Amino acid sequence: xxxIGDLGSHCLTSEGLVEGPxxxxxxxxxxxxxGSFSFLYGPSAGGLLESVAFDILTYGESIEDxxxxxxxxxxxxxxxxxxxxxxxxxxxxxxxxxxxHTIAFLTAVENALGVSPPEEVVESRIAQLELxxxxxxxxxxxxxxxxxxxxxxxxxxxxxVEEVNRAISRSCGHxxxxxxxYLGESRCQGLHLPRIDVEELRDLLSxxxxxxxxxxxxxxxxxxxxxxxxxAAGFSYDARLEVPELKYRxxxxxxxTESKGDAFSRMLVxxxxxxxxxxxxxxxxxxxxxxxxxxxxxxxxxRVESPSGDLAYMxxxxxxxxxxxxxxxxxxxxxxxxxxxxxxxIFTDFPFNWESFGIWISEAEVSIS
Amino acid sequence: MNWFLRGIRRGILTEKEFxxxxxxxxxxxxxxxxxxxxxxxxxxDRWDPNRCIFCRAxxxxxxxxxxxxxxxxxxSEPSFRRSFYLxxxxxxxxxxxxxxxxxxxxxxxxxTRFGIFLTNTPRHADAxxxxxxxxxKMEEVLRRAYDAMPEPKLVILLGVCAVSGGILGxxxxxxxxVVIPGCPPxxxxxxxxLVEAKSGE
Numbered sequence: 001x002x003x004i005g006d007l008g009s010h011c012l013t014s015e016g017l018v019e020g021p022x023x024x025x026x027x028x029x030x031x032x033x034x035g036s037f038s039f040l041y042g043p044s045a046g047g048l049l050e051s052v053a054f055d056i057l058t059y060g061e062s063i064e065d066x067x068x069x070x071x072x073x074x075x076x077x078x079x080x081x082x083x084x085x086x087x088x089x090x091x092x093x094x095x096x097x098x099x100x101h102t103i104a105f106l107t108a109v110e111n112a113l114g115v116s117p118p119e120e121v122v123e124s125r126i127a128q129l130e131l132x133x134x135x136x137x138x139x140x141x142x143x144x145x146x147x148x149x150x151x152x153x154x155x156x157x158x159x160x161v162e163e164v165n166r167a168i169s170r171s172c173g174h175x176x177x178x179x180x181x182y183l184g185e186s187r188c189q190g191l192h193l194p195r196i197d198v199e200e201l202r203d204l205l206s207x208x209x210x211x212x213x214x215x216x217x218x219x220x221x222x223x224x225x226x227x228x229x230x231x232a233a234g235f236s237y238d239a240r241l242e243v244p245e246l247k248y249r250x251x252x253x254x255x256x257t258e259s260k261g262d263a264f265s266r267m268l269v270x271x272x273x274x275x276x277x278x279x280x281x282x283x284x285x286x287x288x289x290x291x292x293x294x295x296x297x298x299x300x301x302x303r304v305e306s307p308s309g310d311l312a313y314m315x316x317x318x319x320x321x322x323x324x325x326x327x328x329x330x331x332x333x334x335x336x337x338x339x340x341x342x343x344x345x346i347f348t349d350f351p352f353n354w355e356s357f358g359i360w361i362s363e364a365e366v367s368i369s
Numbered sequence: 370m371n372w373f374l375r376g377i378r379r380g381i382l383t384e385k386e387f388x389x390x391x392x393x394x395x396x397x398x399x400x401x402x403x404x405x406x407x408x409x410x411x412x413x414d415r416w417d418p419n420r421c422i423f424c425r426a427x428x429x430x431x432x433x434x435x436x437x438x439x440x441x442x443x444x445s446e447p448s449f450r451r452s453f454y455l456x457x458x459x460x461x462x463x464x465x466x467x468x469x470x471x472x473x474x475x476x477x478x479x480x481t482r483f484g485i486f487l488t489n490t491p492r493h494a495d496a497x498x499x500x501x502x503x504x505x506k507m508e509e510v511l512r513r514a515y516d517a518m519p520e521p522k523l524v525i526l527l528g529v530c531a532v533s534g535g536i537l538g539x540x541x542x543x544x545x546x547v548v549i550p551g552c553p554p555x556x557x558x559x560x561x562x563l564v565e566a567k568s569g570e
Binding site for chain 2: 004043044045046047049050070072073074076082084087088091094095096097098109149152153156158159161162165166169173175176178179182187200203206207282300361362363
């Protein structure tokens with residue numbers, strides 16, 4: 001059994017919900033000695049894709065401790081709203097992971113209502129999740145190359161991110177899957193695969209200067225890690241093999257792992273997973289399909305493997321409306337891992353370690369009521 | 370192979386025409402019937418792109434045309450014709466506008482061919498690009514960024530959240546010289562609006 005994260009007042013594990021919040025080992029809090037000072041980075045600064053601030057305790061070069069400060073917390077009200085209106089809000093919690101959020105939410109609703117979606121819908125959902133993973137993994141590697149001012153690969157990778165967006169738009173109508181999934185419906189029609197030269201991306205690994213920025217940076221060894229951060233540390237954790245609703249085993253899916261747990265291993269995992277996702281997509285057929293959702297009451301959980309790890313929703317449905325909704329976004333766990341892995345590194349390691357986790361503040365700081 | 374040589378070998382990837390996108394694009398009424406729009410973007414038969422989140426709840430009564438959503442350029446500044454430096458500020462986004470804004474630098478779009486660049490500080494910015502719904506702690510950050518900019522300056526509201534609040538909240542309390550609707554706006558509509566704002570063309 002592995003810990004996945006807090007979902008409402010419960011702890012979600014690979015075996016299901018257990019009582020109370022998850023039990024994490026307490027981190028050692030860095031205390032500055034003589035000559036140390038606090039350095040504030042953010043909330044709005046060049047180099048950050050979103051607004052977030054960090055309070056960094058330092059002697060000038062080495063980082064003793066880091067705290068993340070919330071700035072862009074959005075309060076989203078969902079209680080008592082019809083399922084349709086909640087779906088529109090769920091899609092917009094973190095648009096770069098919109099397919100993951102929507103599919104986890106719809107799976108939770110379907111489990112609450114005791115419905116299994118037809119095969120075509122399951123296939124379409126797998127295709128969406130893998131296209132989203134490819135785009136996000138490319139973006140994370142692009143951000144790493146940009147942090148190193150490695151400009152030709154930076155723009156080659158941005159080219160591929162745009163190509164994936166166009167493939168998604170041709171398959172599902174919207175570049176970020178908004179409106180592609182609906183209650184009792186999957187709207188994507190046909191699968192357009194982006195043309196990605198994975199061998200070209202592998203050439204990044206032949207640049208010693210770039211690799212040096214990543215190796216030994218931000219080592220994660222925690223057994224409660226999730227997603228690429230866990231797999232980079234040697235843990236074979238992946239919701240794709242643990243969740244029965246999406247039949248990944250039928251597609252010959254295999255987990256990619258590394259062993260060092262540093263930013264370089266996380267990049268390697270993401271790079272290999274692009275190829276794994278492309279292989280899965282070769283065997284998937286995408287067609288629109290509708291199915292019936294009954295008007296029942298119930299409680300259900302939906303979990304998917306988002307590009308940055310486990311993403312889960314727990315819902316309680318009554319009379320076609322949401323009575324209760326809890327979210328476990330992967331970025332919340334990845335921020336904890338980032339903050340723990342930062343002490344003992346130096347300032348120049350900071351952007352590489354931060355980008356290697358693929359964190360989105362939009363989902364980490366959202367407050368749902 | 371050396372990255373620089375590979376870059377040259379791939380040739381020019383920058384495009385003059387961009388592929389059509391269905392959602393978001395200009396919507397038109399294709400059938401009669403009632404629409405229950407979650408953001409009141411359809412009132413008295415008039416579709417308001419500044420309120421539309423392109424959720425497809427109005428389909429098939431309204432359908433997409435594939436034409437890029439038109440931005441409203443209320444004020445342009447010809448002194449930015451040669452170089453136009455932008456400072457993006459996220460006051461409460463879902464990440465979508467951030468990513469689409471980043472993609473105007475992709476080789477397909479290449480914003481630099483139009484003399485558009487990003488700056489890391491509002492002190493060097495010609496325009497402030499505001500994205501997202503207003504969140505309480507970002508109010509002061511937004512005001513300070515605006516005050517730090519030299520004159521003349523433009524404010525660009527990017528995405529439906531910054532324009533009208535969308536479905537998730539309230540828009541920032543700042544007057545936009547350029548309004549770019551969309552959820553999120555495509556790189557094409559962002560780029561068209563920026564080019565018009567810098568030169569009036």
